[in-house]
Amino acid sequence: MPHAADTAPSPSSRARGASRLLAALALVAVAAGCSVLPEPPARADVYDFGMAPAAQGGAVQSLPPLALAEVEAVGLPEASSALLYRLAYANGQQLRPYRQARWSQPPAVLLQQALRASLGSQRAVLSGDDGLALLTGPGQMPTVLRAQLEEFSHVFHSPQQSSGVLQLRVLVADASAAGETLVAQRLFMVEQPAATPDAAGGAQALAEAARQVATQVAHWLEQLGR
Incomplete structure (x- = not known):
């Protein structure tokens, strides 16, 4: 032992x-x-309207200059870049933001860029303030275009079926030293089906809706002779 x-x-x-x-x-x-330890928050996906179509070389500026005022977002949270959606089949009155997706800039700013790109293919497009201060001829000022964005959201009609919905109210006015005279106004509405029922599908549908509205506004102005 x-x-x-x-x-x-x-x-x-x-x-x-x-x-x-x-x-x-x-x-x-x-x-x-x-x-x-808390995990770092996931970065939100950022969307815009994509690259504008390339302007054709030597495009003729055949239409008179136009003063484009800042687009107002009367139906959306001011200065917000949130990508919004509605569940129309549950509560269509409630706007909800995607948590992990947003626009690169407020939608009103992106839409103004789309309007400028579409209208600028055949005319000089001035900012609202500059346009009112710049005479295009003796005693004549550019036509003024004002737009109000009333709806810009990804609307779900069912869990699997959705569309990008855009409503834009456009006013055209003649400007003078005494003020502006309303020429015409119109409500443009586009509902573009989304390819997928998610933020990416909604962003793509809304971008396409914006391009369609910008084209429609340009054709409408031509019909008005402006």
Whole structure:
């Protein structure tokens, strides 16, 4: 039978064992601490209307200049870049923002860019303030176009069927030193089916709706002789 002195660990062995135990406990504590740290928030997907069609070289500026005022977002949260949707089959009166998707700029700004690109293919398009200050002839000022964005959302008719819906009210006025005289106004509405029932599908449908409305506005102005 071995003596106690032969089986008991030496002080140095006990110290090494304690050190290893403390190191193991420290590693466990670090691992546990890392597991409870909050994960960085996922970045939202950012959308715009895509690249504007390339202008044809040597395009003739055949129409008179136009003053394009800033598009107002009367039916949307002001200055918001949220990508909005409605569940028409549940509560169509409630606008909801996608949590992980947004526009690169407020929709009114993106729509103004689309209007400028479409109208600018055949005429000079001035900003509203500059247009009113710049005479195109003796005593004549450019026609003014004002637009109000009333609806711009991804509307779900069912969980799998949805559309991008855009409503834009456009006013055309003649400007003079005494003020503006209304020429005509029209409500444009486009409902573009979405390819997929998600934020990407809604953004694509709304971008296409914006291009269609911009084209329709340009044709309407031509019909008005403006």
